[in-house]
């Protein structure tokens with residue numbers, strides 16, 4: 001499972017839960033519905049969660065968190081101790097977590113770019129690093145922290161790939177997730193923006209000399225690095241974006257039909273840890289939502305919740321890989337949002353193969369591919385050239401009750417992929433000129449061009465599937481054997497992610513095959529028409 005608490009003895013676990021609940025309900029303005037309960041779900045590999053103990057009608061406020069209990073820049077005692085740390089313009093860097101499932105680099109926290117040795121870490125914090133420092137400050141204060149009972153229920157171990165060994169990461173095989181883990185970049189960021197600040201301002205981070213020396217024991221650089229990772233990962237899986245509009249008015253918490261999911265959003269300096277809201281587990285089919293009000297946040301039921309049913313929040317339409325990267329778990333319901341990344345180099349290789357195949361017996365000379373590259377240089381320099389494309393299924397948004405309808409289906413690739421292929425083939429046409437009639441004719445014919453694209457995609461997808469060390473069938477055998485049905489160990493989750501990607505590849509290949517059949521019918525029809533026209537003329 002993703003967190004933490006697996007090894008905590010049941011008694012201690014219960015006691016921590018109880019103390020946290022007492023602390024929470026003693027916060028001025030906090031509420032906790034009498035028919036809900038914080039429970040131990042470790043037998044389901046789900047840590048703590050909240051269940052209903054009696055039927056709960058739709059639109060029922062389940063619990064309320066006063067904003068004063070949220071741990072963030074406005075409530076942290078660190079702000080008074082190190083005001084300059086909080087004054088610097090928050091840079092929209094690491095917390096840039098987009099919810100779209102594209103392969104944009106923006107999806108991956110961009111750490112290195114922002115780092116400069118000469119940067120004063122006091123002025124270059126972003127919302128993410130600032131919250132790490134806020135959490136470290138509270139952690140180092142132990143029982144003296146006003147949030148101590150809350151911090152005690154936060155995880156100290158994670159199953160997110162950031163913490164996997166090389167061998168465990170190897171199980172992800174050719175998944176694009178491997179490149180997104182960013183362990184080295186995270187190390188570098190934590191050393192320069194976190195460890196340095198704590199070391200330079202120990203008087204602010206450790207309890208004052210009024211406390212016994214053992215409570216003020218200074219952590220080594222390596223211990224601080226590990227603590228920075230732990231807090232960073234806790235933020236990734238637990239923090240909320242507090243910059244969302246107030247949404248007491250129900251309509252405002254949705255953008256059109258789409259859910260504004262509860263998780264890290266974007267470029268803002270208002271991320272915070274929201275006790276109790278983050279005790280809710282989540283799934284792609286859910287039954288509760290957190291409303292962001294002016295003075296408090298409220299969890300509300302979206303539909304009737306039965307006694308014994310778990311109360312679930314929503315993290316967004318995340319693929320299995322993304323759910324694993326951010327939260328360290330996978331669920332069957334998220335598989336509909338699975339994606340696979342297809343590198344341009346594979347598509348380009350396919351296109352070259354198709355174009356080369358067009359050259360008839362009268363082939364005069366090879367296509368000068370380097371000239372094609374030269375022609376495309378400008379676009380590449382201007383950054384208008386994608387290195388990879390994301391293939392995903394079409395899927396409806398969840399409805400207002402947190403339910404999803406209909407099958408998610410592969411119905412084609414992104415328009416940008418097709419545009420890039422068009423630009424590429426235009427360049428090929430220019431280079432070939434009238435040098436090869438068969439190629440020149442094909443590149444001037446709409447149906448032929450479609451055939452080229454489909455053929456290129458067919459071989460690109462085939463090759464992409466071949467990049468994984470095992471077949472989908474082999475992976476499925478592993479998954480069928482999983483005890484309890486849901487992958488929970490790191491290996492199982494890795495197999496789940498790679499199998500999910502292979503399934504999309506298979507669906508895309510199937511779709512290409514159907515398209516090719518249609519185009520072939522179309523072109524046969526055109527040829528027949530051409531022959532008949534000729535005959536009529538004769």
Ligand SMILES: C[S@@+](CC[C@H](N)C(=O)[O-])C[C@H]1O[C@@H](n2cnc3c(N)ncnc32)[C@H](O)[C@@H]1O
Nearest residue numbers: 002003046047048237278279280281282327329
């Ligand atoms: C915001 S916390 C929810 C509370 C958490 N279960 C705990 O014990 O602290 C998010 C983490 O809970 C776990 N989680 C959330 N939803 C889950 C689910 N449907 N199944 C299994 N684990 C889940 C994952 O470890 C995730 O990183």
